[in-house]
Amino acid sequence: MxxxxxxxxxxxxxxxxxxxxxxxxxxxxxxxxxxxxxxxxxxxxxxxxxxxxxxxxxxxxxxxxxxxxxxxxxxxxxxxxxxxxxxxxxxxxxxxxxxxxxxxxxxxxxxxxxxxxxxxxxxxxxxNARWARTVVLGRPLVTWKLATTLDGRSAAADGTSQWITGEEARADVHELRATRDAVLVGTGTALTDDPRLTVRMPDGRVAPHQPLRVVMGLRDLLEGARVHDGPGTVVRLVTRDPREALDSLWHKGVRDVWLEGGPTLAAAFLRAGLVDDVYAYVAPALLGAGRATVVDLGIHTIADALRLRLVDVAVVGGDVRIHAVPARDDATTDLHLPERP
The missing domain is CATH 3.40.140.10 (Cytidine Deaminase, domain 2)
Structure with missing residues (x-):
């Protein structure tokens, strides 16, 4: 055996x-x-x-x-x-x-x-822990990745956000992106940051295997948007509904989603209870103003805070990576990525 x-x-x-x-x-x-x-x-x-x-x-x-x-x-x-x-x-x-x-x-x-x-x-x-979890849920697993300053800002007051974290943390993100079969952002992030959403090697080369690059939302993308550059497939989901988006991806064979959307899209998935893992890259920096990491979650008292259960903490270059999962009754804390031989 x-x-x-x-x-x-x-x-x-x-x-x-x-x-x-x-x-x-x-x-x-x-x-x-x-x-x-x-x-x-x-x-x-x-x-x-x-x-x-x-x-x-x-x-x-x-x-x-x-x-x-x-x-x-x-x-x-x-x-x-x-x-x-x-x-x-x-x-x-x-x-x-x-x-x-x-x-x-x-x-x-x-x-x-x-x-x-x-x-x-x-x-x-x-x-097969992650696969079995998708069978139970009947939808893809969702990992929310965020990069933030110590005071919870994902961008400065002038909108700039490149780069909050250092080179080592960004390389770590690309390694984890490569283990999922879709990278998902909203049209807000696509229009503001114009990301490529590709997996790139440490030397900057595009990796041979690319997850689906998925953009959801109602607004049209700009002509010549960088998300269309490089190998792999781009999927447009004309919806703001996280459940509808995941259902569409499920029927395309997607089972593991890497969510890199901005604070509005992240809040929509969190409010819907559709986040299974969180990878937070925290930079030892302060901005004092600017875009928050996540917008209103409808929480008005500390007793109702969305608590996360810590899985792992690691220093990555000059930043800290926190891996946590929502501390809800149906959450599973042992959904580590399967090892390869």
Whole structure:
């Protein structure tokens, strides 16, 4: 199973599908097939492992990090493939939290396959924690990134905001941007700051993989806006409603959003309870006036403050990075990005 977990970690995130690994072991203990899921639209881990095993899969044991699926999506049910291959036993780590795909264990047992569940379940769950959270929520996860002075300003009185934080912090932001599949701002930020929203390397080069660059709001962008420069795709969402925006992105396959909008857009997501992570980059600087980091949240007394639960604090160059999550009942504090092998 540990080998299957290492294989699973080779799969991509973000992705609409979970990261899954499979190892097929013959009756004598010899590994005869391995596979992992390489993202939406590619064969499932079981498919790759059974193809590699061929006839040797008959009477073998399949170790899978996630309960084999029992539904038909882009591909047929993996349970049917395992039965057809003559696998005698299936051992899986994590039960599938997706109700549309769950039920594989019962289907295998009904076909006479021996099933064992829960082997290294915690490790498997940790690998797919962010994906599982999106399944529960039915929407993409949202990480709000902000850069602020010690007195809570995101721009000076004259509107300038480049740069509040130092070069090291900005490079750190680009590393984290690259781990999401969409970067989202509002038309206000797009018109005021004219950002590119690309992921750039420390030397300034544009990274080969680019998240979707998403701008939401009702105003038109300026002709020649820099958001259209560079590789990748730009998505315009003509709405001010955060839920409508996330629903649209969900149906485009987006599962992890990096929110870099200004104080108005951030407040809209916070008021709607649609922020799951916060990365605050705090510069040891004071402005005394200027644009606040976030506008009115409808909070009028300290007892109603939107409290955050601290996850991590780090010094990044000359600035401080604070990672926190909303301290609400349904929040999860262990949604760390999955490690790659």
């Amino acid at each position: 540990r080998r299957a977990l290492r294989l699973a970690a080779s799969g991509p995130w973000p992705d609409p599908n979970p990261r899954v690994g499979c190892v097929v072991v013959a009756a004598g203990g010899t590994v005869v097939g391995e596979g992992f899921h390489d993202g939406a639209g590619t064969p499932h881990a079981e498919v790759g492992a059974l193809r590699a095993a061929g006839a040797a899969a008959r009477g073998a044991t399949a170790y899978v990090t996630l309960e084999p699926c029992s539904h038909t999506g882009r591909t047929g049910p993996c349970t049917d493939l395992l039965v057809a291959a003559g696998v005698a036993r299936v051992v899986f780590a994590q039960s599938d939290p997706n109700p549309d795909a769950a039920g594989g264990a019962e289907r295998l047992q009904a076909a006479g396959v021996q099933v064992s569940a829960g082997v290294l379940a915690d490790e498997a769950a940790a690998l």
